Amino acid sequence: MPIVDALNLDDDLLEDAVPWSHEPVCTSYIDELESELCVYTIASFDRGRGISIFTTPRIAEEFAFLSPFREVRGLGVNDHTNAWYTEALPGKGIAMLAKHNVKSGELLSAYTPALLVHMDSQLSTLQREKFLKIAVNQLPAATRDSYLSLTKFYNNPMVVMHDVLKSNTFEMEIGGHMHLALIPEPSRMNHDCAPNAQYYLDGATLTHVVHATRDIGQDEEITIAYSDPLTHYELRHRNLEAGYHFSCQCKRCQDHEASDAILTTIKTLTTGLEDWTPESTATTEDAERVIQLFQEQGLEGFLDVPHGHAAMAYSAVGNLEEAAKHAKLAAEVLAIKMGPTVPGVADWEEMAADVKAHWSWGKRKRGFKGTFSKMFG
Ligand SMILES: C[S@@+](CC[C@H](N)C(=O)[O-])C[C@H]1O[C@@H](n2cnc3c(N)ncnc32)[C@H](O)[C@@H]1O
The missing domain is CATH 2.170.270.10 (SET domain)
Known part of the structure; x- marks a missing residue:
């Protein structure tokens, strides 16, 4: 037929x-x-x-x-x-x-x-x-x-x-x-x-x-990465052995105690950055530290989330220039990670183009180590 x-x-x-x-x-x-x-x-x-x-x-x-x-x-x-x-x-x-x-x-x-x-x-x-x-x-x-x-x-x-x-x-x-x-x-x-x-x-x-x-x-x-590199060694190791039949000997696996400890620090800082209650103590320094830890761990391809957090952390304290810079970087990394047509890319580009229109603008009055910014104090 x-x-x-x-x-x-x-x-x-x-x-x-x-x-x-x-x-x-x-x-x-x-x-x-x-x-x-x-x-x-x-x-x-x-x-x-x-x-x-x-x-x-x-x-x-x-x-x-x-x-x-x-x-x-x-x-x-x-x-x-x-x-x-x-x-x-x-x-x-x-x-x-x-x-x-x-x-x-x-x-x-x-x-x-x-x-x-x-x-x-x-x-x-x-x-x-x-x-x-x-x-x-x-x-x-x-x-x-x-x-x-x-x-x-x-x-x-x-x-x-x-x-x-x-x-x-x-x-x-x-x-x-x-x-x-x-x-x-x-x-x-x-x-x-x-x-x-x-x-x-x-x-x-x-x-x-x-x-x-x-x-x-x-x-x-x-x-x-065949297995999510943001998970701890034990799980990565198990996934790679079960799914791909090899035992990973990469640098992060060899130094797994240190790399696991860094993942825990990243998680703690990220949880703080995601806290948008008035009690949040998250700072732009926390966001920069997460980016630095990702880079030190060779996780540049996963920096869309940390750059996104940094964009919002800077936006929250009224730093337009840094917020726009990180929103643009979040869009660039996400486009390489998920493809240029996923909705998040357009969202970050939109934020980069007009930071003040983003919901995070001015959300945190204390941005830099507990000091009130003039703009929001
Ligand atoms: C998709 S293939 C990759 C190409 C493969 N090396 C080849 O010869 O065609 C996946 C297989 O490559 C091997 N492999 C991939 N990454 C590895 C690594 N980091 N260490 C050892 N073997 C690895 C494993 O045997 C795995 O099942």
Whole structure:
């Protein structure tokens, strides 16, 4: 059956329908999903990179109308930025390293998934493997090869496709549905609890985007955080062992007593900064101290929250210039961490443009070590 029939699209939309390059191959009806799951492939997607999707016909129909399927993709996505190369590192497998000195904020990579997989839990591993094999085999040879060359947890020949997916997966929300996304190039980035890069997944453009969060020297490893680096060592360690099968030996893990103590100090100061009652003793110095501790811990990619607190702490004592500066920085860090279209970015930009209109303006009369500011005293 042609895909347009399978998708049951309105007549006037048929012209725009996605030309799946292969007939969809479907499971039988899955009661819990009230649907079947099918493999859809567009081998010609983005200059022959290709993409396969294993999802419900309903979601495939929504995919078909996402902008990346309907418009010629802009330059930059799926192009090598020339900022990185890969190489094996002792005890870490293949890693991504900087080809030249990289500046904080620089774009490192932007790629679309080779494979997207519906996060159902109904199929058995062997059942899912059968469909993943079809999905991967329908990809163009270069994309299929890069999929198959990725690292594998189990090395079980019965479930190779599943193994690669499990060992390298990102999660992507597309049209309100969570999918596992396999993106070969950034899958080579190893973990560090003080990562020098941040990534976000943009479901609207189907893109995985990575930026440097501090300057990175030539031949230095480029790392991201697999586990929330703002949690204490014990939890990070457990998550990394259970989810990624390695024991983290990064600097923060090695110095875990000191780094845990710093996280506790950060938490105490942050709790104070979030206290907006008249009794609050939070100061702009507290906000600056949190920023400094984040920087010392190599957590630059997570500074959106501390800069936000600093923006409001300065606003609260009537320091317009510093408030605007930190609000702008909060927007910049958040755009790299979550993507430029998340609502918080516009909120911080709005505050930077008009600090006095922000609810925090003048909220705390005591800003600097208990002295009343002239403006509010
Ligand atoms: C997504 S892959 C990263 C690329 C991988 N090194 C490779 O060879 O393709 C995730 C796997 O890399 C390894 N890995 C990532 N970060 C690591 C680290 N900090 N220390 C040791 N191994 C790490 C673990 O085996 C982990 O399961």
